[in-house]
Amino acid sequence: MNGKPDEHLDQWVRQSLNRLPDAPPPGTAFDKERLWVQLRPELQPSANPRRRSWAWWAAAACLAGVVLAWLVLNQPQPEQRVTVAQEKGPDAQILIDQKSKAEIEPERVAGVVSTTSRPFVKRKILGTAPVPAPSGGGTAPTVALSSESTVDTRTDSAVSTAPARASTVVVSVPRRRFRVVHLNELQAEEEIRPGSYRTERFVRLGMGNRGTPVPETSHPSISLPINSKSNQ
Amino acid sequence: MHQLVEQCQRGNAFAQKRLFDQFANRLFRVSLRYVRNEPEAEEVLMNGFLKIFRAIGDFTYRDENGLDAWLRRIIVNEALQYLRANRRLPLFQAHELADTQPDPQSLPDEGLDAERIYALICELPTGYRTVFNLYAIEGYTHREIGDQLGISENTSKSQLSKARALLQEWLTKNGYERETRRTS
Numbered sequence: 001m002n003g004k005p006d007e008h009l010d011q012w013v014r015q016s017l018n019r020l021p022d023a024p025p026p027g028t029a030f031d032k033e034r035l036w037v038q039l040r041p042e043l044q045p046s047a048n049p050r051r052r053s054w055a056w057w058a059a060a061a062c063l064a065g066v067v068l069a070w071l072v073l074n075q076p077q078p079e080q081r082v083t084v085a086q087e088k089g090p091d092a093q094i095l096i097d098q099k100s101k102a103e104i105e106p107e108r109v110a111g112v113v114s115t116t117s118r119p120f121v122k123r124k125i126l127g128t129a130p131v132p133a134p135s136g137g138g139t140a141p142t143v144a145l146s147s148e149s150t151v152d153t154r155t156d157s158a159v160s161t162a163p164a165r166a167s168t169v170v171v172s173v174p175r176r177r178f179r180v181v182h183l184n185e186l187q188a189e190e191e192i193r194p195g196s197y198r199t200e201r202f203v204r205l206g207m208g209n210r211g212t213p214v215p216e217t218s219h220p221s222i223s224l225p226i227n228s229k230s231n232q
Numbered sequence: 233m234h235q236l237v238e239q240c241q242r243g244n245a246f247a248q249k250r251l252f253d254q255f256a257n258r259l260f261r262v263s264l265r266y267v268r269n270e271p272e273a274e275e276v277l278m279n280g281f282l283k284i285f286r287a288i289g290d291f292t293y294r295d296e297n298g299l300d301a302w303l304r305r306i307i308v309n310e311a312l313q314y315l316r317a318n319r320r321l322p323l324f325q326a327h328e329l330a331d332t333q334p335d336p337q338s339l340p341d342e343g344l345d346a347e348r349i350y351a352l353i354c355e356l357p358t359g360y361r362t363v364f365n366l367y368a369i370e371g372y373t374h375r376e377i378g379d380q381l382g383i384s385e386n387t388s389k390s391q392l393s394k395a396r397a398l399l400q401e402w403l404t405k406n407g408y409e410r411e412t413r414r415t416s
Contacts, residue, residue, distance in 0.1 A: 009400060010396075019345075020347065024260055029270065030257070032257060
């Protein structure tokens with residue numbers, strides 16, 4: 001009920017205010033130039049972040065490019081690959097080839113033993129476990145090879161055994177570089193190989209001067225003076 | 233104006249200066265209607281323009297009225313925030329009505345109707361003035377005012393009613409009764 005006259009008042013006030021000149025209210029000391037001088041420095045940082053962000057993006061892109069270029073230039077030679085050759089029978093073979101790389105599945109390849117003259121074989125040994133021999137043969141200790149294993153071609157030889165249940169086809173190899181040896185043969189070689197024995201005690205004969213002094217704490221030496229009289 | 237806004241969106245300093253020059257006086261009046269104190273109104277205006285230039289990238293220009301409303305809304309929000317920060321809101325005590333009388337010295341000379349009405353509005357107590365500004369001039373609803381000021385809709389309505397009564401009384405004393413009746 002009272003809304004109408006009140007709304008007329010509101011409207012009248014609005015119309016009056018719309019007629020206000022585009023100038024500061026009389027009696028005030030507002031100076032927009034002075035305010036702009038204060039405002040201008042505050043606006044500078046608002047423009048800079050955009051440039052800064054672009055600079056950061058550019059720097060990140062350059063860095064990524066450098067890293068990619070480095071990776072491309074320092075890319076290793078095509079990886080030497082491992083060919084898994086499996087034959088039916090208790091003495092399955094895994095051949096290591098230069099051109100092929102095979103991922104050896106732990107459940108399919110029960111054990112792999114390799115001997116290398118140089119430590120270039122990257123492998124992850126999971127553990128040792130006896131391999132069940134399906135044909136009734138004796139169990140041989142084997143080393144399981146993880147699927148991440150890769151063998152470098154610089155290895156001189158690698159020997160592996162696999163159970164008969166594996167049935168993967170052999171990849172043809174142009175040249176056989178690795179000698180296939182059974183684990184028992186390796187152990188036999190270790191036993192046959194002559195061991196080097198350290199000399200812990202020695203006997204010095206003669207009167208000659210020693211070139212280097214021997215520390216007292218070392219093993220005692222026995223000096224036997226040569227005396228002609230003793231033989232008399 | 234559209235190009236001016238586009239230039240401002242690109243961060244052009246000259247365009248920012250032009251936009252500031254075009255709206256500074258008008259928005260200073262808006263600010264002064266809320267905070268009344270001149271240095272405080274300048275502070276509100278400065279903070280408001282900072283927000284304007286930082287948010288103008290998200291603004292979609294349709295026409296000049298839309299731009300004017302957008303600028304005004306930012307300044308109003310900044311003024312309300314200033315009043316809130318300085319704990320002047322809510323100030324809706326009953327004694328404000330009895331204690332407050334317009335200062336005759338602050339009123340402009342006769343003949344400057346708009347300036348005189350503007351000065352009378354600025355003389356209203358803070359609570360009355362804020363609700364009257366938001367409802368009668370900016371066009372907010374009572375619910376929006378309640379949300380902005382943290383008061384109920386009924387409080388907003390009662391404040392508006394008292395603000396109108398006080399303003400009407402002052403206008404009558406200043407010889408504007410016939411003017412308002414004629415318009416209505």
